[in-house]
Amino acid sequence: MLPMPVRIKFTQKGIMQFISHLDVDRTMKTVMVRAKIPVHYTEGFNPHPKLVFGLPLSIGVESECEYMDFKVDAEMTYEEITDKLNAALPDQMRVVEAYEPKLSLSYIAFTEYKVFCAEDTDLSPLEKEEIIVSKRQKKGGYKDTDIKPMIHSYSRCEGGFTLVLSASPDAYLRPEYVLGVLGLDDCEVTRTRVFRKNRIGEPIDFR
Amino acid sequence: MNDSEMRKLLKNVLKPGRYTGGEYGQIIKDKKDIKARVAFCFPDTYEIGMSNLGVRLLYGSLNKADDVWCERVYAPWDDMEEGMRRLGVKLYAHESHDPIDEFDFVAFTLQYELCYTNVLNMLELGGIPLLAKDRDDSFPVIVGGGPCAYNAEPVADFFDVFSIGEGEEALPEMVRLYINMKDSGSYTKAAFLRELAKIPGFYVPSLYDVEYNEDGTVKEYRPKYDDVPKKIVKRIIKDMDKSYFPDKLVMPYIETVHDRVVLEVYRGCIRGCRFCQAGMIFRPVREKSPDVLNCQARTLYENTGYDEITLSSLSISDYSQLDKLTDDLLEWTDGAKVNLSLPSLRIDSFTKELMDKVTTVRTGGITFAPEAGTQRLRDTINKNVCEEDLMRACRTAFEAGKRSVKLYFMDGLPTETLEDIDGIADLAKKVAGEFFKVPDRARGKGPQVTISVSCFIPKPFTPFQWEAQDDLDTITEKQDHLMGLVRGDRHISYNWHDAKTSRIEAVFARGNRRLSAALLEAHKMGMKFDSWDEHFSYDNWMEAFEKAGIDPAFYANRRYGEDEVLPWDIIDIGVTKAFFLREKKKAYEAATTPSCREQCSGCGANRLGGERSCCPCLSE
Numbered sequence: 001m002l003p004m005p006v007r008i009k010f011t012q013k014g015i016m017q018f019i020s021h022l023d024v025d026r027t028m029k030t031v032m033v034r035a036k037i038p039v040h041y042t043e044g045f046n047p048h049p050k051l052v053f054g055l056p057l058s059i060g061v062e063s064e065c066e067y068m069d070f071k072v073d074a075e076m077t078y079e080e081i082t083d084k085l086n087a088a089l090p091d092q093m094r095v096v097e098a099y100e101p102k103l104s105l106s107y108i109a110f111t112e113y114k115v116f117c118a119e120d121t122d123l124s125p126l127e128k129e130e131i132i133v134s135k136r137q138k139k140g141g142y143k144d145t146d147i148k149p150m151i152h153s154y155s156r157c158e159g160g161f162t163l164v165l166s167a168s169p170d171a172y173l174r175p176e177y178v179l180g181v182l183g184l185d186d187c188e189v190t191r192t193r194v195f196r197k198n199r200i201g202e203p204i205d206f207r
Numbered sequence: 208m209n210d211s212e213m214r215k216l217l218k219n220v221l222k223p224g225r226y227t228g229g230e231y232g233q234i235i236k237d238k239k240d241i242k243a244r245v246a247f248c249f250p251d252t253y254e255i256g257m258s259n260l261g262v263r264l265l266y267g268s269l270n271k272a273d274d275v276w277c278e279r280v281y282a283p284w285d286d287m288e289e290g291m292r293r294l295g296v297k298l299y300a301h302e303s304h305d306p307i308d309e310f311d312f313v314a315f316t317l318q319y320e321l322c323y324t325n326v327l328n329m330l331e332l333g334g335i336p337l338l339a340k341d342r343d344d345s346f347p348v349i350v351g352g353g354p355c356a357y358n359a360e361p362v363a364d365f366f367d368v369f370s371i372g373e374g375e376e377a378l379p380e381m382v383r384l385y386i387n388m389k390d391s392g393s394y395t396k397a398a399f400l401r402e403l404a405k406i407p408g409f410y411v412p413s414l415y416d417v418e419y420n421e422d423g424t425v426k427e428y429r430p431k432y433d434d435v436p437k438k439i440v441k442r443i444i445k446d447m448d449k450s451y452f453p454d455k456l457v458m459p460y461i462e463t464v465h466d467r468v469v470l471e472v473y474r475g476c477i478r479g480c481r482f483c484q485a486g487m488i489f490r491p492v493r494e495k496s497p498d499v500l501n502c503q504a505r506t507l508y509e510n511t512g513y514d515e516i517t518l519s520s521l522s523i524s525d526y527s528q529l530d531k532l533t534d535d536l537l538e539w540t541d542g543a544k545v546n547l548s549l550p551s552l553r554i555d556s557f558t559k560e561l562m563d564k565v566t567t568v569r570t571g572g573i574t575f576a577p578e579a580g581t582q583r584l585r586d587t588i589n590k591n592v593c594e595e596d597l598m599r600a601c602r603t604a605f606e607a608g609k610r611s612v613k614l615y616f617m618d619g620l621p622t623e624t625l626e627d628i629d630g631i632a633d634l635a636k637k638v639a640g641e642f643f644k645v646p647d648r649a650r651g652k653g654p655q656v657t658i659s660v661s662c663f664i665p666k667p668f669t670p671f672q673w674e675a676q677d678d679l680d681t682i683t684e685k686q687d688h689l690m691g692l693v694r695g696d697r698h699i700s701y702n703w704h705d706a707k708t709s710r711i712e713a714v715f716a717r718g719n720r721r722l723s724a725a726l727l728e729a730h731k732m733g734m735k736f737d738s739w740d741e742h743f744s745y746d747n748w749m750e751a752f753e754k755a756g757i758d759p760a761f762y763a764n765r766r767y768g769e770d771e772v773l774p775w776d777i778i779d780i781g782v783t784k785a786f787f788l789r790e791k792k793k794a795y796e797a798a799t800t801p802s803c804r805e806q807c808s809g810c811g812a813n814r815l816g817g818e819r820s821c822c823p824c825l826s827e
Contacts, residue, residue, distance in 0.1 A: 014210065018223035023460040027231075030458060030512030047544075060218060088512075090231040186215060
């Protein structure tokens with residue numbers, strides 16, 4: 001049935017970590033034209049291609065799991081969409097898969113990051129009862145905020161450690177606040193997975 | 208440079224997307240296949256450089272050869288430069304991230320005089336000695352080109368060679384000569400430059416001795432060897448339909464100044480405004496066919512995904528087949544939701560039909576350039592538009608529901624008096640008055656007429672090349688006078704250009720080799736990005752001139768003698784000095800010269816040849 005809903009999962013590697021969310025959005029609009037994918041336009045006075053992104057990605061963070069939803073005004077297979085997009089994307093963005101979305105992207109509640117650093121990095125600052133940082137507010141300005149409740153978990157792994165942080169719309173924690181607490185500002189970071197909540201509020205895989 | 212160095216460097220810069228490279232459409236080659244590498248530098252920010260059509264053309268035409276790799280380089284903004292110096296990172300090219308001193312050629316496009324300090328700063332950031340005489344064969348060949356290369360004397364000491372005229376064919380020839388000499392083992396920089404000087408369109412400044420008269424004017428340019436040409440004739444592309452045109456573009460991630468497809472419709476200009484350098488140096492007129500243009504536009508749209516196409520040329524409405532071209536384009540652009548825009552409309556060709564076709568005109572503001580306030584002065588500069596044309600054009604715009612019109616003028620034009628300044632205010636008021644005569648005008652607020660006034664700069668290769676620029680006091684007086692005339696009129700707003708910037712431009716536009724000393728001083732004082740208000744400092748420039756023993760008035764405010772040897776006499780643009788003298792004389796008589804399409808004025812450019820041109824006797 002048209003328009004056909006599509007979700008793509010894509011990666012952003014290498015120099016793409018320096019490109020802002022807004023610029024990725026602009027890039028995707030031209031990519032759709034180059035890929036000859038007839039994206040469904042919004043109705044109204046100023047029609048434009050409707051692209052809905054999952055989470056914003058901080059500058060300096062790579063990703064293996066970005067999400068974008070759109071609709072297509074033509075019969076196409078998901079494989080065809082994947083192939084066409086990959087031919088039109090910059091080298092350091094790749095579509096991993098395209099599929100029919102079941103759940104809205106707003107269900108994303110947690111994300112996992114892998115932080116590349118010395119394996120004996122001291123993580124004890126994260127064990128404190130309260131972790132107060134000066135956090136930027138949605139409305140602008142900064143406010144001292146306890147980020148402890150937004151750090152779901154962390155565990156050591158080969159080459160560093162992983163972090164699972166809250167990513168719900170009302171409590172989105174950027175990884176750089178946690179890295180700042182640990183004094184790891186120059187580390188390489190990759191977003192590796194995203195989760196939704198199960199019935200008891202614990203992360204389970206999002207798709 | 209590796210990823211981790213890049214992270215450190217880009218962590219604290221404001222717009223990292225300026226420095227990453229890695230865009231869709233960039234050209235990556237395997238270094239083991241490459242015999243010559245070119246770092247193509249635009250001496251201003253990424254956003255400006257990426258918008259430049261010339262760079263897009265030359266990047267593609269150099270990369271056509273499998274054994275040549277041309278990459279892009281832009282001037283780093285302050286924050287990035289600070290990081291590069293702190294971390295010891297040399298200026299690098301965007302594709303490979305290799306430092307520019309590892310390249311065979313470092314080429315700069317010289318688009319405006321105020322970029323010269325950036326050129327020096329970029330050389331320094333690249334670890335390359337500034338003066339050509341201080342660079343041995345281990346350093347890249349430094350090449351200059353673009354509009355300022357027509358009088359490159361102020362920067363001649365820093366460059367090994369200048370490419371004069373259009374470079375799509377010339378630059379690949381230059382690189383090929385280099386590869387051949389390297390392959391045969393006969394390469395030394397000196398031997399290469401000597402050979403290069405024999406190819407038309409290449410000016411090697413070190414092969415000429417310059418002598419000066421006691422009064423500081425040039426006495427003579429003398430080739431050092433018999434086989435070095437006395438004059439360098441500019442290169443042109445004869446057939447624009449067959450000229451190189453890129454079928455894809457490098458797509459910036461961040462927003463650039465002209466973030467769209469730019470379609471060059473023709474080169475040259477049939478007008479002959481006497482202040483305009485572009486209208487002279489790009490002669491003769493050579494058009495592209497509408498079918499070729501339509502096809503190129505379609506290809507570029509499909510390969511870039513841009514939603515806007517600009518038709519570009521010096522005066523787009525003078526394109527002989529504009530109706531056919533716009534009709535053909537509109538057949539598919541509307542359906543593809545692509546907007547058409549035209550940057551430069553002449554007053555006498557502005558019609559309702561054209562307005563309806565062009566999105567940017569339909570939705571945006573309207574801009575016209577009468578350039579001068581009275582008919583006498585418009586005739587003097589050969590603008591060839593009259594007040595009635597302007598009123599008709601504005602009426603058309605107002606009838607279509609527009610309320611705001613922007614008018615471009617120049618002050619300080621030769622023979623200008625305060626009466627001509629009065630004329631600017633009168634014209635603006637008449638345009639505003641015209642609004643109220645339109646029965647179905649936009650309701651609500653009244654008209655908004657913006658007058659934007661820049662300062663005349665005498666430019667080489669124009670009939671006004673000998674003229675003096677008004678001194679600062681005179682320009683300020685004229686600006687204040689105009690302010691007094693329009694202040695308090697709620698329908699008119701008035702912008703003017705900073706006369707100090709224009710004065711520095713005038714110094715370098717008509718400068719000779721002695722100015723390189725001032726540029727060195729300016730560079731030592733840390734000057735750069737002079738075309739940016741936040742960087743430009745007139746006082747610093749005066750200090751640099753003083754240290755170098757240069758009197759700026761000698762270059763900007765002096766009337767050059769008609770029989771004086773001009774620093775740019777060594778370049779032959781096709782248009783003759785005799786023509787400029789004739790035009791200068793007519794200017795003082797306020798006599799106009801018809802456009803090339805109406806009648807050939809015998810400028811001389813037709814001897815260069817050219818297809819789909821309106822010049823007579825091209826076969827001669």
